[in-house]
Amino acid sequence: MKTKLTNISELFLNATKKHPNNVAIIDKNDQPITYAQLAEDVKATAAYFQRKGIGKGDRVLVFVPMGIDLYRIVLALFYIGATAVFLDEWVSKKRMELCCQLADCKGFIGVWKARAFALFSKELRRIPIKLSLKKKHKTGVPIAQVPPDTTALITFTTGSTGIPKAANRTHAFLREQFDALLEEIHPKVRDVDMPVLPIVLFVNLGVGCTSVIADFKMTKPEAIDEAVIIEQITKHQVNRMIASPFFIKRLAQYTIEQKVELPQINKVVTGGAPVFPQEATLYVKAFPQATSMVVYGSTEVEPISSIDAQTLSQAPETLPEGLPVGEIFHKTEVRIIRVSDGNIPACSALALDEMTLEDDVIGEIIVAGAHVLKQYFKNDAAFRQNKIIVGNKIWHRTGDSGLKKGNQLLLTGRCAQLIEFEGGYLSPFIIENQLVNIAGVTMGTLLEMNQQRILVLESVLNKEVLAPKMGNIPYDKLQVVAQIPRDARHHSKIDYGALKLQLGA
CATH class of the missing domain: 3.40.50.980 (Rossmann fold)
Incomplete structure (x- = not known):
């Protein structure tokens, strides 16, 4: 109680x-x-x-x-x-x-x-x-x-x-979020944690464990010095890490390349950006003694679901249906509704049922629960865009597309990025994963601009070398750039707005 x-x-x-x-x-x-x-x-x-x-x-x-x-x-x-x-x-x-x-x-x-x-x-x-x-x-x-x-x-x-x-x-929401995260990440009093996500350190302070602040500039995540972080982990006997996928990936790559062993690490948790099977494989290899977990959530609700890295690493690299993000958290109610650009006003339970799609059908992920943010500060427009009121319940529209398989959730990317194609949708999110598995491509995506599907690749190789490797991706134009803009917060996700500006939209 x-x-x-x-x-x-x-x-x-x-x-x-x-x-x-x-x-x-x-x-x-x-x-x-x-x-x-x-x-x-x-x-x-x-x-x-x-x-x-x-x-x-x-x-x-x-x-x-x-x-x-x-x-x-x-x-x-x-x-x-x-x-x-x-x-x-x-x-x-x-x-x-x-x-x-x-x-x-x-x-x-x-x-x-x-x-x-x-x-x-x-x-x-x-x-x-x-x-x-x-x-x-x-x-x-x-x-x-x-x-x-x-x-x-x-x-x-x-x-x-x-x-x-x-x-x-x-105060009530923070308590609900604390309780939800406590169940999901399980900090213990004797743990020494390295939480790179600020909200997690608040959870630790409510438990009584120790938090070690990682020595790197959050404003310049790409400049992380992995050796310094390893030294901190070793010196303070850190046994848990909770950080962005970018941070965990860089650390995992370093430990594998430098043959560094961190046997004291028994828990690795990441979230804030997608983690694909090949990254999950890195986590398993780099931290073999640890339970590694990927949490899916957002500013408004965390957690929504989670999956362990071992399970994710065994998913097919091409992700034919979507990216597995695991079992839906028991305090989170999830529905998949038809993708819609407009606001969805207050509606009846019956009307929501009519919008709800069957399992295995791509639509927008909406969530409800005590740990789901109910309001924005002085922004009625954001509330109307992101919330659906059904009786006394407020559903949050995540803006993410995906599908359900029973109690398992799969992501297919942001709804705004879906491209209508031959009576269905192309998911740039899934295509992005296919692209990073192509030799010579560090990142890529498919954009719809000026009624054309533009395949954008971050690579040092030229179009002539890359084009034959694109398989059956349906694009109209191929463009190679030196760097695709990333989000400022986690340096893990594509900044689509900045990319379109870079391409002259």
């Missing part, structure tokens, strides 16, 4: 009472902090925020990289009932200013580079209260009791156009 909580920071405080001397976080510079010390710093920071005029319901823009300071600050904001507005390190100035306009923050806290950046940003300058990163107050304050639907955290999706889509994470 769940303990009744009114403030999500109580999860951390309860873990502190049970395990005060456990190390909570080890920073990039090898600086450790125990749960007891972190709790003391959280309360002192909360007192400082209150003294500066930050209170219940106030929004504070947090521009701080992943580390001890980030979690101290965010927990302190939760503690006093304020809202942390979190911006990723890789956000552009234009996007940051749009986020600031939307969030209308009362306070701003950031590292010195962010504060210097504020000199050139009208939106940052207009935030009335500037908070110091290091200042605390000796006198503590009581924890704020807040209604469950109080917003604790606002995070932004990675879109680069239009009004920013801000996930409104309430």
Whole structure:
């Protein structure tokens, strides 16, 4: 039975009472902090925020990289009932200013580079209260009791156009997400984890285990120094890793090439971007003692499903039906509905049944459940585009296409990328997997532009050499580029908008 909580920071405080001397976080510079010390710093920071005029319901823009300071600050904001507005390190100035306009923050806290950046940003300058990163107050304050639907955290999706889509994470939602992730990733008190995904470290802080911050720049993931990460893992006896596919793949390739053994690693979890069979095979080979798992989810709902790498590695490389993403999480209700460009207004259960497709038919994946985000912050358009209201239940439209086979889920890519062809759909997502298995191709996709199907390949080889290798892929034009743009967050997915601009769309 769940303990009744009114403030999500109580999860951390309860873990502190049970395990005060456990190390909570080890920073990039090898600086450790125990749960007891972190709790003391959280309360002192909360007192400082209150003294500066930050209170219940106030929004504070947090521009701080992943580390001890980030979690101290965010927990302190939760503690006093304020809202942390979190911006990723890789956000552009234009996007940051749009986020600031939307969030209308009362306070701003950031590292010195962010504060210097504020000199050139009208939106940052207009935030009335500037908070110091290091200042605390000796006198503590009581924890704020807040209604469950109080917003604790606002995070932004990675879109680069239009009004920013801000996930409104309430205290109640964060608790549901904590419980769901706890079941899926199973952290234990004695674990030493390397969580590269920021939300996972919050889960660890609610359990009492140790988190090691990976020493690399999240703004430049391609510059990762694998040897440095290996040294951290060995020094701190890290036994778990939870990171993006890009991070895990780079580390797996390095350990195989350099014949590095990491026998203490017993759990590897990845998510945030697709993982194909050939990558899963790398995980199994690189971390033979570990249980490796791929989690499928999104900003609005995590997890949706999961699959172990061993099973995925045995899937056919050509993926004739779709990419297996495993068994649907038991708290997630999943349906596949007809692909539709328009909004789907509130409807009856019968109307939703009529939209729902049979197993083995490609359509849009929609999900419902207690750990599914119910609302966006000040963005009714995003709600209408992404939600379906059926009675008291809110379904989330993932925008992903796929199909069900009983309780197993397969992905066929983003709905927006599907290409109508001969009465059905071509899935660029599946074609992309076929392309990376062709010698000389590092990445590729099929785009529909100007009523033509353009096959784009990232390769050092020329068209004449590549064309005969394309098999039965139905394209009108072949284009070879030096580099296909990737997403800024995980550096794993194709940035289709940027690619179209690169091609002159």
